[in-house]
Amino acid sequence: SGAMIRKLVQELLETMRSDIAFAILPNQKEYNTFLVNERSTSLVIHPETFIHSLIRAIPEESSSLREGYFIVNDSRQNPLYQKLFADPFRFLAVRIASSETSFGWLGLVSFNLREIFRQSELQLLKSVASSTGIALDNSRLYAESLKMAKMERIIRNIFQKYVPAEVVNEILERGERDAI
Numbered sequence: 625s626g627a628m629i630r631k632l633v634q635e636l637l638e639t640m641r642s643d644i645a646f647a648i649l650p651n652q653k654e655y656n657t658f659l660v661n662e663r664s665t666s667l668v669i670h671p672e673t674f675i676h677s678l679i680r681a682i683p684e685e686s687s688s689l690r691e692g693y694f695i696v697n698d699s700r701q702n703p704l705y706q707k708l709f710a711d712p713f714r715f716l717a718v719r720i721a722s723s724e725t726s727f728g729w730l731g732l733v734s735f736n737l738r739e740i741f742r743q744s745e746l747q748l749l750k751s752v753a754s755s756t757g758i759a760l761d762n763s764r765l766y767a768e769s770l771k772m773a774k775m776e777r778i779i780r781n782i783f784q785k786y787v788p789a790e791v792v793n794e795i796l797e798r799g800e801r802d803a804i
Contacts, residue, residue: 626655632756633657633730640745642732643667643713646675647756649720649728667711667735677708678715679729692719693750697740716741718753722761730756 629647637645637659649655658671681704682694696715699705705715717731730753732741776796783792 626657628759629655629756630657630659632752633659636730636732636749636752637661640732640749641736641739642734643736644671644675644733645731646671646733647720647728647730648675648679649760651727652760674709675731675733678705678731678733679717681705681708682717692721692753693717693746695741695746698737711735712737714739714741716746716749718746718749720753720757720760722754722757725757725761725764727757727760 629649633645633647636642642661643663644658644660646659647655647657656672658675660671682689683704686694688694694715694717696702696705696713698712698714699709700712705713712735714734714737715731716733717729720727720730730749732749734741779796780792783795
């Protein structure tokens with residue numbers, strides 16, 4: 625749910641030494657979350673616009689995308705990211721995905737360049753993004769199963785008016801093609 629993702633992003637912001645934490649799910653915009661820590665609110669007036677710009681600027685040919693993430697440890701080293709924001713920053717984005725579907729991005733931005741994103745932070749964020757992807761996929765599958773059960777009840781109610789229950793059961797057990 626949106627509340628779960630908001631809580632997750634809040635936890636990331638508090639524990640991962642960052643100034644902005646976000647979740648972007650393009651097909652489920654109601655879940656999009658952009659949180660800025662108190663000391664950085666004056667730096668980024670429109671965090672949502674800033675984060676969307678960062679995501680759009682991820683180069684498609686980046687080798688790290690094959691592993692489901694993108695990282696910039698110093699925006700001054702990348703001309704494209706340098707243009708996006710006057711102050712130097714670090715940026716880490718990890719794909720939220722399950723085996724079947726890519727849902728969006730989970731990530732962090734920090735204006736503290738005395739640090740870098742560590743391998744352990746990357747692995748933790750990848751693990752959280754993977755778990756989030758699985759939860760979103762399970763939620764989608766659950767909604768589909770409820771829809772199918774509702775459809776079966778409708779079909780059963782229609783047919784039982786005209787056909788014995790045993791025949792209806794046999795039709796429904798054969799599958800969708802026979803039901804049609």
